[in-house]
Amino acid sequence: MSVVKLKRPELSVSDKLTLPALFKGFLVTLGHAFRSLKGKSRGAESLNGSGLGVTMQYPEQKWDEQMPDYYRGVPALVTDEQDRERCVSCQLCEFICPPKAIKIVPGEIPNEDPWAKVEKRPKEFDIDMIRCIYCGMCEEVCPEQAIFLRKDYAVTGTSREQMVHDKDKLYEIGGKRVGLVNKWNELK
Amino acid sequence: MDLTFLIATSIKIGLFFTIVLTFVAYSVYAERRFSAIIQDRVGPNRTMIPTSILGFKNDLKLPLGGLTQPIADGLKFILKEDFTPGHVRKSFFWLAPCMTMVPSLITIAVIPFMSPIAWDNGETTISGAIADLDVGPLFIFAVSSLAVYGIAIAGWASNSKYPFLGGVRASAQMISYEIALGLSIIPVLLVFGDLNLNRIVQEQSANGWLLLPLWNEAGMIWQSSYWENGGAQRWLLWIPMVLAFIIFSISIFAETNRTPFDLAECETELVGGYHTEYSSMKFALFFLGEYAAMVVGSALIVTLFLGGWSLPFGLDGLLVDDGAFPLWASLLHMGVFLSKVVVFILFFILVRWSIPRFRYDQLMRLGWVVFFELALINIVLTALLIAKPTLDKQGPNVFWISMAGLAVFSALMFLLAKTVDEIVGPGKRTAPKSSPATAS
Numbered sequence: 001m002s003v004v005k006l007k008r009p010e011l012s013v014s015d016k017l018t019l020p021a022l023f024k025g026f027l028v029t030l031g032h033a034f035r036s037l038k039g040k041s042r043g044a045e046s047l048n049g050s051g052l053g054v055t056m057q058y059p060e061q062k063w064d065e066q067m068p069d070y071y072r073g074v075p076a077l078v079t080d081e082q083d084r085e086r087c088v089s090c091q092l093c094e095f096i097c098p099p100k101a102i103k104i105v106p107g108e109i110p111n112e113d114p115w116a117k118v119e120k121r122p123k124e125f126d127i128d129m130i131r132c133i134y135c136g137m138c139e140e141v142c143p144e145q146a147i148f149l150r151k152d153y154a155v156t157g158t159s160r161e162q163m164v165h166d167k168d169k170l171y172e173i174g175g176k177r178v179g180l181v182n183k184w185n186e187l188k
Numbered sequence: 189m190d191l192t193f194l195i196a197t198s199i200k201i202g203l204f205f206t207i208v209l210t211f212v213a214y215s216v217y218a219e220r221r222f223s224a225i226i227q228d229r230v231g232p233n234r235t236m237i238p239t240s241i242l243g244f245k246n247d248l249k250l251p252l253g254g255l256t257q258p259i260a261d262g263l264k265f266i267l268k269e270d271f272t273p274g275h276v277r278k279s280f281f282w283l284a285p286c287m288t289m290v291p292s293l294i295t296i297a298v299i300p301f302m303s304p305i306a307w308d309n310g311e312t313t314i315s316g317a318i319a320d321l322d323v324g325p326l327f328i329f330a331v332s333s334l335a336v337y338g339i340a341i342a343g344w345a346s347n348s349k350y351p352f353l354g355g356v357r358a359s360a361q362m363i364s365y366e367i368a369l370g371l372s373i374i375p376v377l378l379v380f381g382d383l384n385l386n387r388i389v390q391e392q393s394a395n396g397w398l399l400l401p402l403w404n405e406a407g408m409i410w411q412s413s414y415w416e417n418g419g420a421q422r423w424l425l426w427i428p429m430v431l432a433f434i435i436f437s438i439s440i441f442a443e444t445n446r447t448p449f450d451l452a453e454c455e456t457e458l459v460g461g462y463h464t465e466y467s468s469m470k471f472a473l474f475f476l477g478e479y480a481a482m483v484v485g486s487a488l489i490v491t492l493f494l495g496g497w498s499l500p501f502g503l504d505g506l507l508v509d510d511g512a513f514p515l516w517a518s519l520l521h522m523g524v525f526l527s528k529v530v531v532f533i534l535f536f537i538l539v540r541w542s543i544p545r546f547r548y549d550q551l552m553r554l555g556w557v558v559f560f561e562l563a564l565i566n567i568v569l570t571a572l573l574i575a576k577p578t579l580d581k582q583g584p585n586v587f588w589i590s591m592a593g594l595a596v597f598s599a600l601m602f603l604l605a606k607t608v609d610e611i612v613g614p615g616k617r618t619a620p621k622s623s624p625a626t627a628s
Contacts, residue, residue, distance in 0.1 A: 019434070022542075022543060025542045025543060026538060026539075026542050028542070029226045029538060029541055029542040030226075030538065032225075032226050032227070032228060033222070033225045033226045035228075036225040036226070036228050037225060041228040042228075043228075044228075050230065052225065052230045052233075053224065053225060053227070053228035053229045053230055054228045054229075055228075055229050055230045057230065
């Protein structure tokens with residue numbers, strides 16, 4: 001049977017009189033209001049509501065535990081187990097960055113340094129967080145697994161200068177990251 | 189025209205004006221909070237007193253629940269740029285907001301906010317209304333219908349298409365519902381036999397509210413003396429009164445331009461309707477005018493149908509001291525009246541967030557085909573019910589014959605209305621039946 005004939009619902013007498021139907025509507029909205037006042041709105045628990053409706057009140061309550069793993073927050077630089085800066089200042093991220101938020105000044109690693117064979121590390125690494133669009137292309141393009149988008153999202157400042165994350169700030173956010181490929185280590 | 193009268197009237201003007209304006213400001217706040225909890229949200233709950241801009245170190249963090257929000261809203265309206273577009277007709281553009289706001293505020297003059305205060309052992313009494321007119325409801329209708337001029341002028345003076353459509357819609361809607369509004373109240377006046385709002389409330393205080401006639405001067409509903417003193421007659425009249433109440437409240441909704449009748453400003457079709465071109469304080473005046481009309485409308489419904497300032501079950505009799513109400517009883521009555529008004533405003537808000545907007549032709553049909561006829565029939569029905577004792581004396585069947593006549597009359601009325609609506613009603617008009625133009 002390919003065609004299923006459905007019967008249209010017919011309007012009852014109370015629907016045709018309009019007023020009883022309106023009062024049914026009032027009951028629906030009032031029901032929501034009472035449940036909302038009691039903090040028992042549908043979904044309030046799973047959405048971690050504040051007790052009035054399903055709304056989470058932001059600065060006091062946060063969504064951090066429910067944040068998904070793929071969340072793209074602020075970009076940050078990381079160090080490896082030996083506290084080596086992973087960034088080799090190849091500037092790929094600077095050139096891929098769509099809004100041109102990243103600025104890198106490359107610097108040489110002196111010969112007496114144990115990591116001399118890496119040759120370069122950034123002298124300066126600035127990300128302008130006013131320009132950044134959190135696209136994650138820097139993370140994708142990085143050949144050294146040095147830049148990652150973290151779950152932090154509340155970037156604030158009272159001036160444009162404060163919104164530029166310099167190298168120290170970026171390493172502070174990123175911290176140490178273990179378990180990555182370490183291609184510059186000595187063979188054992 | 190003595191000194192007491194002058195002083196009392198100025199105090200009353202100041203007091204009632206302040207009360208109504210506070211109600212207007214806080215009904216905006218109530219609207220936002222109530223709509224929020226209906227939609228499982230929180231609403232504006234964290235406006236604080238910004239003591240830091242007054243030179244204090246920190247903002248005072250009082251648990252006000254956002255109650256200072258109306259002050260912040262008002263400040264925002266005052267501080268915004270008052271922009272007048274270049275293409276408007278300036279003088280009318282400036283006149284329109286005032287013409288919307290002022291009539292709503294003038295109408296509070298005749299509404300009794302409290303019971304009369306007695307002075308000098310009941311020798312002089314001061315009425316609970318600013319002006320104790322003997323034509324209360326008529327005065328309110330006469331003045332409040334002027335508000336539509338403000339809206340129509342705003343639409344015309346804005347000199348652009350959406351405001352114009354909004355203004356036209358508002359005036360058509362007002363004319364349609366004004367008739368139902370005026371006619372629906374006639375049965376109420378027939379029952380009271382009085383047009384003075386204060387005496388209407390006193391009558392309800394003694395003989396039961398119009399929608400709740402559970403007591404009268406003789407006693408409560410469960411006492412036999414209640415039924416011997418015309419209790420049955422009151423319950424018979426209760427049916428047309430409920431009908432009048434429904435028509436009257438719905439017409440008040442249309443009169444105040446609130447959902448489901450806010451076609452004059454519907455955002456989805458007309459951008460902002462008649463106030464599209466307005467900004468800042470001029471827009472705020474329209475906004476406040478709408479809410480003031482809502483407050484006054486609720487006050488009028490409460491006064492006419494729900495006993496105004498009176499307490500239920502004849503409890504007012506206990507407050508009488510030496511044949512008049514003492515000052516504290518009058519203030520208690522004001523509290524009672526205002527709480528009834530608050531309940532009705534909350535009902536207004538509930539309706540706004542429950543019911544979708546009418547389509548324009550449905551709105552006009554409801555006004556002209558349903559409410560106009562219902563109100564007319566209701567008048568005749570009430571008159572017959574009031575005249576029943578007299579008619580019964582003339583013959584055993586006179587009353588029932590007149591009722592049958594009324595039934596025939598109503599059927600004819602609806603038939604006529606439906607026929608006219610079929611021919612010229614909105615949405616029913618067809619294109620002229622000339623032969624379609626052929627391509628030459």
